[in-house]
């Protein structure tokens with residue numbers, strides 16, 4: 001550890017689908033947050049810890065900020081505000097390719113964050129992501145100018161979470177902006193999230209990728225049982241996919257059980273890598289009418305709870 005060691009919490013915030021979770025995984029060099037091409041994939045605060053010789057950066061990935069319609073999305077946005085409250089610095093992630101093509105979307109997409117971020121005294125980094133999709137980098141300039149107008153104090157970083165382009169420069173500036181202090185977590189700890197939660201998230205990621213239209217938003221995953229073979233061999237996991245209506249159950253299972261089988265196979269592969277153990281995964285689908293509006297059920301999935309409380313439940 002160097003004499004100038006810094007340590008602090010960084011909230012990654014921004015509109016849905018901007019690449020916050022991809023950026024977190026790229027910064028860490030390993031996957032802790034699930035990613036999908038659909039907006040509103042992340043529902044909870046996801047902590048990822050980057051430790052090196054001169055700093056410990058504790059990232060908080062958050063659900064996308066958007067105008068909410070129901071109880072679940074309200075809890076998701078509340079989670080993002082709570083993460084922001086507890087941060088030493090903010091990283092606002094935006095989709096550069098989207099606003100290069102559709103500049104008119106920017107104002108609406110940042111409407112919730114615009115004023116609070118403009119009034120910030122903490123370090124703010126605006127991460128203009130997905131630059132790999134822009135053929136001509138000069139297409140970034142109007143966006144960077146507009147962002148400078150909106151958030152004059154923010155440091156602007158064009159990045160690609162996918163190729164890591166621009167990330168080393170961002171990380172160097174971020175580490176320098178964090179408060180001096182001792183590391184808060186052991187060097188080798190990458191997340192504070194329990195393995196059970198990470199496993200449930202991996203199943204949800206596969207569902208988000210496999211299901212069509214609105215269905216992913218009406219699914220949740222909970223781990224019902226987790227049995228470790230005392231001899232250190234296999235882990236047997238029984239997971240439940242909750243759906244809001246009986247008709248959804250058939251769609252999640254798929255014709256001849258094919259869709260659920262495919263989800264189970266790809267989730268099991270990643271869970272095995274995560275646990276580094278042989279894993280047996282059984283997935284069941286249960287109907288829980290309109291669970292997206294049931295706050296106590298949402299709390300039982302950790303939504304809207306601070307992570308400390310979610311882990312204690």
Ligand SMILES: Nc1nc2c(ncn2[C@@H]2O[C@H](COP(=O)(O)OP(=O)(O)OP(=O)(O)O)[C@@H](O)[C@H]2O)c(=O)[nH]1
Pocket residue numbers: 015016017018019020021022023034035036037038039040041042043062063064065129130131132133159160161162163
């Ligand atoms: N080409 C390209 N795609 C990216 C990049 N970063 C993220 N994506 C893609 O953008 C989509 C959304 O990525 P996520 O990381 O899930 O976005 P998010 O901001 O966490 O989304 P929510 O959790 O839904 O708010 C996925 O399909 C990613 O593969 C990037 O730098 N370049």
Ligand SMILES: [Mg+2]
Pocket residue numbers: 020021022033034035041042061062063
């Ligand atoms: Mg996400």
